[in-house]
Amino acid sequence: MKVKVKVRRFNPEQDRRPYWSEYTVEAEPTDRVLDLLVYIKGYLDGTLTFRRSCAHGVCGSDAMVINGRNRLACKELVKDTGRNVVVEPLRGLPVVRDLVVDMEPFFRKYRSILPFLINDEPPPYTERLQSPEARERFDDTTKCILCAACTTSCPSFWANDSYLGPAAIVQAHRFIFDDRDRGAQARLAILAEADGVWRCRTIYNCVDACPREIDITTAIGEVKKLMLVE
Amino acid sequence: MIHRFDVIVVGAGGAGLMAALHASARAKTAVISKLYPVRSHTGTAQGGIGAALGNMEEDHPEWHIFDTIKGSDYLADQDAVKIMCEEAVEMVYELEHMGLPFDRTPDGRIAQRPFGGHTNNVTKQPVRRACHAADRTGHMILQTLYQQCIKNNVVFFDEYQVLDLLVNDEGRVAGVTALHIDSGELHVFHAKATIFATGGFGRLWKITSNAYALTGDGVAIAYRRGIPLEDMEFYQFHPTGILGLGILLTEGVRGEGGVLINGLGERFMPRYAPTVKDLASRDVVSRAIYLEVRAGRGINGKDYVYLDVRPETVNKYFEQDGIKNPDGTPRRITAQDIRRKLPDISDFCKTYLQLDPIKSPLPIQPTAHYAMGGIPTNVNAEVVVDSRNTVMPGFYAAGECACVSVHGANRLGTNSLVDILVFGRRAGQSAAAYAAHADWPALPAAADGPARAALDAIRGGTGREVVAQIRTDLRALMMDNVGVFRTEALLTEALSKLADLKERYRRISIMDKGKRWNTELLEAWELGCMLDLAEVTARAALTRTESRGAHFREDFPERDDANWLKHSLAYREADGQIRMDTKPVTLGLYEPAKRVY
Numbered sequence: 085m086k087v088k089v090k091v092r093r094f095n096p097e098q099d100r101r102p103y104w105s106e107y108t109v110e111a112e113p114t115d116r117v118l119d120l121l122v123y124i125k126g127y128l129d130g131t132l133t134f135r136r137s138c139a140h141g142v143c144g145s146d147a148m149v150i151n152g153r154n155r156l157a158c159k160e161l162v163k164d165t166g167r168n169v170v171v172e173p174l175r176g177l178p179v180v181r182d183l184v185v186d187m188e189p190f191f192r193k194y195r196s197i198l199p200f201l202i203n204d205e206p207p208p209y210t211e212r213l214q215s216p217e218a219r220e221r222f223d224d225t226t227k228c229i230l231c232a233a234c235t236t237s238c239p240s241f242w243a244n245d246s247y248l249g250p251a252a253i254v255q256a257h258r259f260i261f262d263d264r265d266r267g268a269q270a271r272l273a274i275l276a277e278a279d280g281v282w283r284c285r286t287i288y289n290c291v292d293a294c295p296r297e298i299d300i301t302t303a304i305g306e307v308k309k310l311m312l313v314e
Numbered sequence: 315m316i317h318r319f320d321v322i323v324v325g326a327g328g329a330g331l332m333a334a335l336h337a338s339a340r341a342k343t344a345v346i347s348k349l350y351p352v353r354s355h356t357g358t359a360q361g362g363i364g365a366a367l368g369n370m371e372e373d374h375p376e377w378h379i380f381d382t383i384k385g386s387d388y389l390a391d392q393d394a395v396k397i398m399c400e401e402a403v404e405m406v407y408e409l410e411h412m413g414l415p416f417d418r419t420p421d422g423r424i425a426q427r428p429f430g431g432h433t434n435n436v437t438k439q440p441v442r443r444a445c446h447a448a449d450r451t452g453h454m455i456l457q458t459l460y461q462q463c464i465k466n467n468v469v470f471f472d473e474y475q476v477l478d479l480l481v482n483d484e485g486r487v488a489g490v491t492a493l494h495i496d497s498g499e500l501h502v503f504h505a506k507a508t509i510f511a512t513g514g515f516g517r518l519w520k521i522t523s524n525a526y527a528l529t530g531d532g533v534a535i536a537y538r539r540g541i542p543l544e545d546m547e548f549y550q551f552h553p554t555g556i557l558g559l560g561i562l563l564t565e566g567v568r569g570e571g572g573v574l575i576n577g578l579g580e581r582f583m584p585r586y587a588p589t590v591k592d593l594a595s596r597d598v599v600s601r602a603i604y605l606e607v608r609a610g611r612g613i614n615g616k617d618y619v620y621l622d623v624r625p626e627t628v629n630k631y632f633e634q635d636g637i638k639n640p641d642g643t644p645r646r647i648t649a650q651d652i653r654r655k656l657p658d659i660s661d662f663c664k665t666y667l668q669l670d671p672i673k674s675p676l677p678i679q680p681t682a683h684y685a686m687g688g689i690p691t692n693v694n695a696e697v698v699v700d701s702r703n704t705v706m707p708g709f710y711a712a713g714e715c716a717c718v719s720v721h722g723a724n725r726l727g728t729n730s731l732v733d734i735l736v737f738g739r740r741a742g743q744s745a746a747a748y749a750a751h752a753d754w755p756a757l758p759a760a761a762d763g764p765a766r767a768a769l770d771a772i773r774g775g776t777g778r779e780v781v782a783q784i785r786t787d788l789r790a791l792m793m794d795n796v797g798v799f800r801t802e803a804l805l806t807e808a809l810s811k812l813a814d815l816k817e818r819y820r821r822i823s824i825m826d827k828g829k830r831w832n833t834e835l836l837e838a839w840e841l842g843c844m845l846d847l848a849e850v851t852a853r854a855a856l857t858r859t860e861s862r863g864a865h866f867r868e869d870f871p872e873r874d875d876a877n878w879l880k881h882s883l884a885y886r887e888a889d890g891q892i893r894m895d896t897k898p899v900t901l902g903l904y905e906p907a908k909r910v911y
Binding site for chain 1: 349350352353354355357358367406407410411412413415416417418419420421422423424447450453454457461462464465496525526527559561658661662665666668780781782783785824825826828829830831832833834837
C-alpha cells in the first residue's frame with residue numbers, strides 16, 4: 085500500500101523556520117514507521133535526520149510525535165497509523181535538526197535525582213539477599229529506557245520546563261522502593277521541592293506515551309504518598 | 315580541538331562502561347560514544363549472564379570452563395576462558411552490589427535459568443547457570459553501569475563518532491580522531507592509553523539481531539591501522555530470530571522449556587543433540603534449522619520453523635523427558651510463569667508478529683548475532699599484533715570488538731555479558747596502570763588529516779551510486795554466501811562481488827553537504843567499514859578449509875585439528891590486499907574431543 089509520510093523539518097544551518105516535507109512510500113501494514121523513515125533517508129531524501137539504533141523498542145533512541153502522540157518509531161506499525169503518517173520532533177526540548185532534539189536538559193533532570201543505588205554498608209562477599217516480593221515492589225520502574233516520551237508528553241512540563249518530569253520521578257521510584265537502597269530521604273527531599281513531584285497533575289499523558297507500559301502515574305502517586313507519610 | 319586524557323574509552327556499552335569505571339578510579343578518563351550510553355546494544359541482551367553461583371543446584375566454575383571450551387569447538391584460549399569463568403562469579407556479585415535488580419529465588423538469592431550448552435558435567439544434563447532479570451538482563455546491566463558512572467562522575471563525550479586511531483612514528487597509539495555529530499567538527503583526543511569497546515558488526519547481514527549502530531567501526535579502524543583481525547570467519551547466527559526481522563527471541567525461551575518444531579509438527583532437535591536437545595549450543599541449533607528447511611520440513615515448506623513455548627507443549631515434553639525441579643518434583647510451567655519470566659519477548663511477539671507466545675507457536679529463523687572474532691588481545695586486554703602476541707603499546711580492546719579469545723569458534727549463550735564485564739574491567743585496570751607510568755606519546759603531525767580527507771572524499775563524491783542500495787546488496791550477499799553454510803564456490807563468488815561493491819562505493823554521492831547532524835555522511839562512512847569487514851570475513855572463511863563451531867564448510871564438513879587447531883589472523887597490506895596468517899591456540903586444560911550434545 086502507498087503511505088503518505090509528512091515530516092516536520094528544521095535545519096538551523098539553513099532554515100529560518102520549520103517546514104513540512106511530504107513523501108510517498110510503498111509499505112506493508114507490518115512495517116514500522118522507522119522503516120519508512122529509513123527508506124526515505126536511503127532513497128528519497130538523504131537530508132532527513134533522526135536518531136535510531138536497536139529498532140525494536142529497547143534502546144529508546146527514536147521517540148517522536150507520530151500522528152499527534154508520543155511513540156517510538158520502531159514500535160509503531162503502519163497497520164496502526166493508517167495511510168497518513170505525520171511525524172514531528174518531541175515537544176518541549178530544543179530541536180537540533182528535524183526529528184533530533186537536544187536530550188541534555190532531559191538527562192540533567194535524570195542525573196539530579198541521584199539515579200544510583202545508595203548504600204554504604206559493606207556488602208557480603210556474595211549477593212545481598214532480597215525477597216522476591218521486595219524485588220517485585222519496584223519492578224515496573226526498572227523497565228524505563230529513558231526515551232523521554234513521557235516527559236515530553238506532559239502538559240505540566242510544557243508549561244514549566246524546570247519541572248523534573250515523569251521520567252526522572254520514575255527513576256527515583258526505582259531506587260526509593262528498592263529495599264537495598266538507603267537514599268530515599270535524599271531523593272524525597274529533591275522531589276519535594278517546587279519543581280518536583282507536586283507539579284504532576286495526573287493527566288495520564290505519560291502513561292499513554294510510555295512504550296514500556298510503565299504505570300507512571302501510579303509510580304508518581306506512590307512517591308507522593310510516601311512523602312506525606314514521611 | 316584537542317582534548318587530553320590519560321585514558322580514553324571508545325564505546326559506552328557494557329565493556330566500555332566497565333572499563334571507564336575502573337580506569338577513572340585511577341586516571342583521568344573520558345568515554346567517547348556515537349550513541350548516548352543507555353542506547354548501547356548491551357541493553358538488548360535478554361536471557362542472562364552465566365556464572366556458576368550454584369544458587370539453584372550444584373555448579374562449579376570448572377564446569378563453566380569446560381562448557382565454554384567445548385562450546386568454542388576447542389578454539390578458545392583456555393587460559394583466558396579460565397580467567398573469565400572464575401571471575402564471572404565475583405562480577406555477578408559486584409553487579410548485585412552496584413544495585414542490579416536480579417530476579418530472586420524464594421530464599422532471596424540471585425535466580426538462575428538453563429541456557430544452551432550449559433551443563434552439569436557429571437550428568438550431562440542442562441544446569442541453571444544464567445543469572446537473570448526477567449528477559450531484560452542486558453538492559454539492567456547497562457542501566458546499572460551507567461548509574462555507577464554518574465555516581466563516580468565519569469566524563470562522557472556523547473554522540474561523537476570515532477573515525478581514526480592515531481598511531482605515531484614510534485608505533486605507539488596516541489588517541490583517536492572523532493566527529494562531534496552535533497557541530498560536524500573534528501576533535502582530536504590525545505591519550506596515553508586508548509581502549510576500544512566498540513561492539514560488533516551484525517549489520518553486515520540481511521537478517522540480524524543487531525542495532526543499526528553495529529557497523530563494526532572500531533574493528534575496521536584498527537584493521538586499517540595495521541592491526542590484524544583474529545578469527546573473523548567465526549560469526550554466530552542465533553537460532554531464534556523473529557522471521558523476517560531478525561529480532562532476538564532469547565535462548566531463555568528454550569531455557570524455560572520452549573522447543574523447536576518443524577513443518578511436520580515434530581520436535582526435531584533430539585535428532586541432532588540427543589542429550590540436551592533444544593539446549594544445544596547455537597551453531598548446532600542454527601544448522602539443524604537450516605537442514606530441516608533444506609529437507610523440505612520448514613513450516614508449509616518455507617524457510618522457517620516454529621519456536622513453541624505454549625504451556626501445553628512445554629509440559630508435554632517436560633513429562634516425556636522426566637524433567638524435574640531442583641527439589642525433585644516434576645517441572646511444570648504455567649501461562650503466568652511465561653508472562654513473568656519472558657515479558658519483553660512476549661511484547662515483541664505481540665508488537666511485531668501479532669502473536670501471543672502463550673497461545674501460538676512463533677515463526678523464527680537464524681539471525682546474525684555475534685562476532686567471535688575481532689581485534690586480538692591478551693588476557694589483560696592489551697592489543698596484540700602478530701602470531702607471537704607482541705603488544706601494541708597504549709592500545710586496549712574489550713567486548714565484542716575484541717578477540718581474547720574466550721569464544722573460539724562459537725560463543726555460549728550468556729558468555730558475551732561475562733566477557734564484557736571481566737575483560738572490560740581488565741582493560742580499564744590495565745590502561746590506567748599503563749597511563750600511570752607512561753610518558754605522553756607524540757601526536758602524529760596533522761593528526762586529524764586522514765579523518766578529514768575521508769569525510770571530504772565522501773562529501774565531494776559526484777557519482778551515481780546510492781549508499782543505501784550498496785548496503786542492501788552487501789547484506790543480501792553476506793546472507794546468501796557467507797552465512798551458516800559455506801563452500802569454496804560461494805565464498806569465491808562473494809569475494810568477487812565484494813570487489814564490485816567496493817568499486818561502486820568509490821562512485822557514491824550524498825545529498826546532505828551540511829555539517830550539523832549529518833548522519834547521511836556518517837552512514838556512508840560506516841558502509842566503508844562494513845565493506846572492509848565483509849571482505850575479511852569472506853576471505854578468512856575461504857582460507858579455513860575445515861568446519862569448526864559457527865564456521866561450516868560443506869566442502870570440508872569435518873573439524874581438522876591436525877591442520878586447523880589454530881587462530882587465523884588477517885592483515886591489511888599496504889595495497890589493501892589481505893594477507894592471512896595463523897596463531898597457536900592456548901590449550902592446557904582440556905584436549906580437543908569430539909563435540910556431541
